[in-house]
Amino acid sequence: MSTSEHTPIRLTCPKGKKIYFASDFHLGSPDNQSSREREQKVVNWLNKCTDDAAHIFLVGDIFDFWFEYKSVIPKGFTRLFGKLADLTDHGVGVSFFTGNHDMWMKDYFKDELNIQIFDDRQVYYIRDKKILVAHGDGLGPGDKGYKFLKKVLRNKFTKTLFSIIPPHWGLSIANKFSKTSRGITEEKKFLGEDNEWLVQYSKEVLQKEDIDFFIFGHRHVPIDFPLSNSSRMINLGDWITNFTYAVFDGEEMELKKHEL
DSSP states (O other), X not given: OOOOTTSOEEEOOOTTOEEEEEOOOOBTOSOHHHHHHHHXXXXXXXHHXXXXXXXXXXXSOSBSOOBOOSSOXXXXXXXXXXXXHHHHHTTOEEEEEOOSSSOBOOSHHHHHXXXXXXXXXEEEEETTEEEEEEOOTTOSSXXXXXXXXXXXXXXXXXXXXXXXXXXXXXXXXHHHHHHHHXXXXXXXXXXXXTTOHHHHHHHHHHTTSOOSEXXXXXXXXXXXXXXXXXXEEEEEOOTTTTOEEEEEOSSOEEEEEOOO
């Protein structure tokens, strides 16, 4: 079961420990060789995080497509799974926020890897900071067509229909759809305050509650945007071209690039 967005979660970040955020690995795309190379870079980054990580957030589109049949999951990603299992076995918390490419998750990550799955935004208290985390798709003004499609795709009946299709056919169809979707959502530059939907969304939230940091994926562009003197919106970028992530030490949030 996914955790509700309505109950804030308090996370512990002991002195000397850090919280890491990354998104949009799009593993599985565009081919096996490229995906394997990217997966190894992700694992190398996770290895670097191991010594001081208190918690790691994977903020959506970690896979270019994901669907869990009753007894079948997409093949591959063994190195990532092994590293995530090692982290959680050693007490590092890991949370996974589903994105528009890997929204069809069930209980595999929870049962096998001890990772919490979130389908919607979630607010966290970490020390004296309040942090909102979400993948970012469908938030803010505009994009009404996608918002409608998102409701259809997340519908239980739609998932059931898809599960009837044999895995070989279903995954082939879904991979073609993911390539089309990725081409639509990728933007290569910051569009300006008035045209960035996630900036607008963050400002709307700030009118109702105080948030120190908004953390999103989805846009594939590293963005660190000041919303006010006490609030910032950070987009994590991607691991296709930018290899960027955010790290929080309990006081400061920093957007960084993984050195390859």
